[in-house]
Amino acid sequence: MPRFAYVNGRYVRHADAAVHIEDRGYQFADGVYEVCEIRDGLLIDERRHIDRLERSLAELRIPKPMSRAALGVVLRELVRRNHVVDGLVYLQVTRGVAPRNHPFPAEGTPPALVVTARSVSRAYADHHAEEGVAAISVPDNRWDRVDIKTVSLLPNVLAKQAARDAGVYEAWFYDADGNVTEGSSTNAWIVTGDGVLVTRPAEHGILRGITRTVLLDVAARLGIKVEERKFSLEEAKGAREAFITGATTIVTPITKIDDRVIGNGAPGSVATELRKAFHDFAERSPRWSHG
Ligand code: PMP
Numbered sequence: 001m002p003r004f005a006y007v008n009g010r011y012v013r014h015a016d017a018a019v020h021i022e023d024r025g026y027q028f029a030d031g032v033y034e035v036c037e038i039r040d041g042l043l044i045d046e047r048r049h050i051d052r053l054e055r056s057l058a059e060l061r062i063p064k065p066m067s068r069a070a071l072g073v074v075l076r077e078l079v080r081r082n083h084v085v086d087g088l089v090y091l092q093v094t095r096g097v098a099p100r101n102h103p104f105p106a107e108g109t110p111p112a113l114v115v116t117a118r119s120v121s122r123a124y125a126d127h128h129a130e131e132g133v134a135a136i137s138v139p140d141n142r143w144d145r146v147d148i149k150t151v152s153l154l155p156n157v158l159a160k161q162a163a164r165d166a167g168v169y170e171a172w173f174y175d176a177d178g179n180v181t182e183g184s185s186t187n188a189w190i191v192t193g194d195g196v197l198v199t200r201p202a203e204h205g206i207l208r209g210i211t212r213t214v215l216l217d218v219a220a221r222l223g224i225k226v227e228e229r230k231f232s233l234e235e236a237k238g239a240r241e242a243f244i245t246g247a248t249t250i251v252t253p254i255t256k257i258d259d260r261v262i263g264n265g266a267p268g269s270v271a272t273e274l275r276k277a278f279h280d281f282a283e284r285s286p287r288w289s290h291g
Contacts, residue, residue, distance in 0.1 A: 031094030241268030
C-alpha cells in the first residue's frame with residue numbers, strides 16, 4: 001500500500017516527497033513542528049497541538065501556512081490516505097524557500113508545510129509501558145528557548161543516541177544546578193515517597209508538553225497531589241516512581257536512571273493509573289474538521 005505525504009499544497013507519494021535544497025528548515029533548522037497521536041483513526045488533542053503550533057510560529061515570526069480549518073482538513077486527509085488507525089501525524093512549517101542568507105527572506109515568502117502520517121503499533125507502546133524503560137542523564141546543552149517547538153533538535157538527537165548507545169530508552173537532561181529539565185523528546189516526572197507527583201514548571205527550560213498539560217488535569221481529577229517545582233537528578237534517583245510523557249509515549253514508567261533502580265524496579269502504581277486514565281481526558285477530534 002503506498003504511503004502519502006503532504007508537501008506544499010500537494011499529496012504526493014511518500015517515496016517521492018521532497019523539499020527544495022534552499023528550504024530554510026534544511027539550511028538553518030528555521031522551522032517548527034508538531035506530533036499528534038492518532039488513536040482509533042482520530043486525532044488526539046488536535047486543538048492544543050494547533051494552539052502550540054501557532055504560538056511557536058508567532059514566537060519566530062513565521063506566518064501561518066494556512067487557516068486552522070484548512071490544516072484540519074489536510075491532517076485528516078493524510079490520516080485517511082495512509083489508513084492510519086493508531087499512529088501519529090507529523091507536521092512541520094519552515095520559513096520557506098529563499099537564497100541562503102541569514103536574515104529572514106523577503107516579506108511574502110510563503111512558509112513551507114510538510115505533513116506525514118504513519119502507523120505505530122499500540123501493542124509495542126503498551127509493552128514498553130508494562131515493562132518500564134531505563135534512562136540515562138546528560139547535561140542540558142540546549143539553547144534558552146526550548147519552549148518553542150523548533151526542528152533545531154541536534155542536542156536532543158545526540159542525547160537520544162547517547163541513550164541508545166547505553167542500551168536504554170531515554171536521556172534526561174539536567175541543568176547547571178543539577179535539576180532535571182526534561183527528556184530528549186519527553187517531559188519528566190517523579191512521584192515522591194509520600195505520593196506527590198512532581199514535574200518541572202513549564203515557564204522556563206522545558207517544552208510545555210500537551211500530554212503534560214492533559215496529565216495535570218487527569219491527576220487533579222484522580223485526587224493525586226501535584227507540585228510543579230524543580231527536582232534534582234538525585235531526588236529523581238531516590239524517588240518512588242519516575243516516568244516520561246509525550247504524544248507517542250503517553251505515560252511510560254522509568255524504572256532505572258543511570259545505575260540507580262527506581263522504586264522496586266517495576267512500573268509504579270501512580271504512573272500506571274495515569275496512563276490508564278489518560279485517554280478518558282484527552283480530546284478526540286471529530287472526523288471532520290470544523291476549524
Ligand atoms: N519535551 C520535548 C523536548 C519533546 O520533544 C516532546 C515531544 N515533542 C515533549 C517534551 C512532549 O510533548 P508532547 O506531550 O506535546 O508530545
